[in-house]
Amino acid sequence: HIPLPPPYRIKVVEAIPFLSARERREAIAAAGYNPFHLRADQITVDLLSDSGTGATSTAQEAAAALGDESYAGARSWFRFRDEAADLTGYPHLLPVHQGRAGERILFSNLLGPGRICLSNTHFDTTHANVEMAGAEARDLPCAEAADLDSAEPFKGNIDLTTLEQTLAGPDGPRVGLVLMTITNNGLGAQPVSMANLEAAAAICRRHGIPFFLDAARFAENAWLVRQREEGYQDWTPRQIATRAFQLADGCLISLKKDGLTAIGGLIGLRDADLFERCEANLIATEGFSTYGGLAGHDLERLAQGLREVVDPAYLAARAEQTARFARMINDAGVDTVAPAGIHALYLNAGRLLPHLSPAQFPGHSLGCQLYLDGGIRSAELGSLYLGTLDAENRLVSPAPFELVRLAIPRRVYTEEHFAYVAAVLAGIAKDPERIRGYRIASAPARLRHFKVRLEPL
Ligand code: F0G
16 A cells, blocks of 8 residues: 555745754743744744644635625625535635634624533634623533543544433523534544534424534535544545535534635524524624625635635545554654644654643643754643633643644644654753743733743743
């Protein structure tokens, strides 16, 4: 079996900087040891996010030249709308500038004080938008997700028993919606099975609760279903994605991921009344309903991106690239959450740095070391992001795991970049004891990881 290379070649390149060790030391200190405060021109390999960071294709850029920038009724909107309607099957579609705008608009209609949003796992901005609507975000991950090393194929699933019990119990009437994140970004990029989606949809229908998908990585979830779930081997990724949308009452999509564009998002709905209420909010806060904060050229890139992202050759090569990267990292002596998903790998920093307690933020320490040693940017997913702090910013309850996410931009880095990152990790894994912990110098109340400042211990 000869693995096929990616179905594209590189035509335009962007230079990346290499800083000296001393420049990196100064840069991360000036950033308050928070990678979100680094400048892009201080970073050699940027694995902070797979959102809006992908490369576009010649076909997308050619389409962008046709962008119709009319305020209302632009041709570009209809091209995008037809593509999205065909993919999702939803009769009502609203464009938004990115995923979280869709969250705000939908939640302001379905949630409010005292209400609850249930999810397999809320992404960070989704969590914040639920709370800003006055509601509670409650995660119900499946039990298999707690074992980071097992080979279970669908650790992104929701716990169906707890879902049923919650909806049937005293909190049931307070639940405004159930939101399934595919793939589960907060939990190791693990996919959700079609069986789990079907069962969750049936439970929601029985209790009369709206069932939505947070489908930022709908194509990657579809690919993992095709690889791992019995009965889907003969389906195309696009057919699997369409089937997933069909199971839900609507969707929120950040198109900065599987839309293969720098910007964009979508709300998909079946309910005409809900659509009218969301549309009024959209017009007041994002833009008219045929552009929703996007330019015509963005809509054109998106229409083409939605076609390219479900190409089996593209998805196979991308999944294979992530799997190879995982093997390189594991060979370097660092464990990743298994099995490898597609859009990111999650390093087990707690296991690599057992000499650091959660209060010393081992995930954060590993992330800083990746920058100090290699100019590599990553994102902590551990106690700095999820732990509870007291008034003096000391950790009182840690996160379940101390992880570092290496997000993989689409069509951007080559095998050599991944080998470089693995080599830097190998250097760290040879002598992990030299790595020190951190303490928080200042932190905001909400969405802490974006604005926190730290000091090395
Ligand atoms: N839902 C999921 C599952 C996401 O991963 C994201 C963004 C959003 C919603 C929000 O979308 O950024 O377009 O407003 N995730 C990025 C990440 C930022 O790095 O994982 P957005």
